[in-house]
Each structure stands twice: as C-alpha cells, then as structure tokens.
Amino acid sequence: DTAVSQTPKYLVTQMGNDKSIKCEQNLGHDTMYWYKQDSKKFLKIMFSYNNKELIINETVPNRFSPKSPDKAHLNLHINSLELGDSAVYFCASSQDPGFYLIYEQYFGPGTRLTVT
Amino acid sequence: AQSVTQLGSHVSVSEGALVLLRCNYSSSVPPYLFWYVQYPNQGLQLLLKYTTGATLVKGINGFEAEFKKSETSFHLTKPSAHMSDAAEYFCAVITNAGGTSYGKLTFGQGTILTVHP
Numbered sequence: 062d063t064a065v066s067q068t069p070k071y072l073v074t075q076m077g078n079d080k081s082i083k084c085e086q087n088l089g090h091d092t093m094y095w096y097k098q099d100s101k102k103f104l105k106i107m108f109s110y111n112n113k114e115l116i117i118n119e120t121v122p123n124r125f126s127p128k129s130p131d132k133a134h135l136n137l138h139i140n141s142l143e144l145g146d147s148a149v150y151f152c153a154s155s156q157d158p159g160f161y162l163i164y165e166q167y168f169g170p171g172t173r174l175t176v177t
Numbered sequence: 178a179q180s181v182t183q184l185g186s187h188v189s190v191s192e193g194a195l196v197l198l199r200c201n202y203s204s205s206v207p208p209y210l211f212w213y214v215q216y217p218n219q220g221l222q223l224l225l226k227y228t229t230g231a232t233l234v235k236g237i238n239g240f241e242a243e244f245k246k247s248e249t250s251f252h253l254t255k256p257s258a259h260m261s262d263a264a265e266y267f268c269a270v271i272t273n274a275g276g277t278s279y280g281k282l283t284f285g286q287g288t289i290l291t292v293h294p
Contacts, residue, residue, distance in 0.1 A: 065220070101286075102265060102286070102287045103284070103286060103287075104221075104267065104284040104287075105284070106274075106281045106282065106283075109274070109279065109281070116274075116277060116279050117274040117277060117279055117281055119274075119281075151220055151221070153220075153221075165223045165226075166221075166223070166282065168220030168221040168222070169220050170218070170219055170220050171218075171219070171220055
C-alpha cells in the first residue's frame with residue numbers, strides 16, 4: 062500500500078504553461094507538505110497544510126498555489142511555468158505539525174518537472 | 178537562524194568499511210536533529226532523529242548518530258557498509274517557520290554515499 066502518492070511521476074512542459082501535481086496520503090495524517098528539490102539536490106519546504114488550512118508559506122512565487130480539498134489531498138498548481146521551476150517536487154505528510162516535529166514526515170516518490 | 182552543514186558532498190567507502198557522514202549544526206537553542214536517506218528516484222525516508230535524552234541515537238539499517246553539543250555535531254555512522262547503503266543522505270534541523278508557531282525541517286546540502294565492492 063502506497064502511503065504518500067504523487068501524480069504524475071514525470072512532467073515535461075513548455076514555458077508559460079499551467080500544470081498541476083497531485084498528492085494523496087492514506088496514513089490518516091493531519092498535515093501535508095510540499096518540498097522542492099533543485100538540480101543541486103537542495104531540498105526546501107514550500108508549503109504546509111494542517112487540516113486543510115495553510116500554516117506554512119515560504120517565500121514562493123505567487124505562481125505556485127497549493128490547494129487542499131481534504132486532509133488526505135494536497136495539490137500544487139503552477140501558473141506560467143518558467144525554466145527555473147524545473148525540479149523534483151516532493152509531497153510529505155505527518156501526524157501533527159507541532160513545533161518539534163516529533164512525528165515523522167513521510168515523503169512521496171516525487172514528481173520530476175522539466176520546463177523547456 | 179538554525180542550520181546544518183554537511184561536510185563532504187561525496188563519500189566513497191568499500192563494502193564492509195566504516196561509514197562516517199558528517200553534519201554540524203548551528204543553533205542558539207537545543208536542536209532537534211534528523212538524518213534522512215534518499216535512494217535513487219525515491220522520496221526521503223527517516224533514518225533516525227535526536228530530540229532529547231540519550232545522545233547516541235540508533236536508527237534503521239544499522240545506522241546511528243551521536244549528538245555532541247560541545248562539537249555542535251550530529252555525525253552519522255555505520256560500522257560496516259553494505260552495497261544497499263548507496264544513496265544520498267540528508268541531515269536536517271527543525272527551524273521556526275517565520276511568523277508562525279510551527280516548525281519546519283531545514284535540510285543540509287546532502288552527501289552522496291558510494292559503496293564499492
């Protein structure tokens with residue numbers, strides 16, 4: 062059983078297009094995250110949702126808009142794609158967002174986005 | 178601001194040899210520290226974490242790490258490397274998500290471990 066799944070696994074698109082990445086978790090967790098891993102493997106958090114509410118919003122361009130229709134899903138929509146958006150995007154979930162993150166974050170397999 | 182620095186972007190060992198991956202942190206408060214592993218084309222998996230208590234932390238797959246406050250380090254070790262340990266390893270620390278009461282994981286640059294037969 063897949064705990065955190067993402068679709069699609071690979072996404073190739075042209076500059077200026079709009080695309081979405083979907084994430085689903087079947088762990089019953091309350092908190093979900095989006096991370097971006099750039100070409101140098103640097104991994105950085107973008108957003109976090111707890112019970113469908115946005116709780117962490119790092120300095121991410123407005124072209125990126127997360128949406129959480131329910132606790133089990135967190136989608137990422139990207140408008141007007143740019144070359145610099147090419148990266149691997151990881152979804153993750155945890156039981157609780159609490160400050161000390163005692164609860165482990167479970168990561169999805171990633172979506173490799175290539176913008177040409 | 179709290180951060181972690183991983184010394185060495187690539188580490189190469191022979192199968193059966195000691196694995197040592199270095200991580201130093203900077204923090205003005207007692208840090209909560211983590212090691213994650215990423216196998217090729219996969220997401221990250223938690224290896225181990227230090228929160229409070231015992232400074233020697235044991236994780237999965239025979240890995241362990243020791244929190245040394247005096248050295249501000251949290252190095253990851255494994256006595257005997259296996260071919261299946263080849264992956265990228267990330268050290269992380271909890272930092273405050275600015276303007277909120279929530280924490281977030283801040284990752285180091287990653288260290289690629291290669292294991293030779």
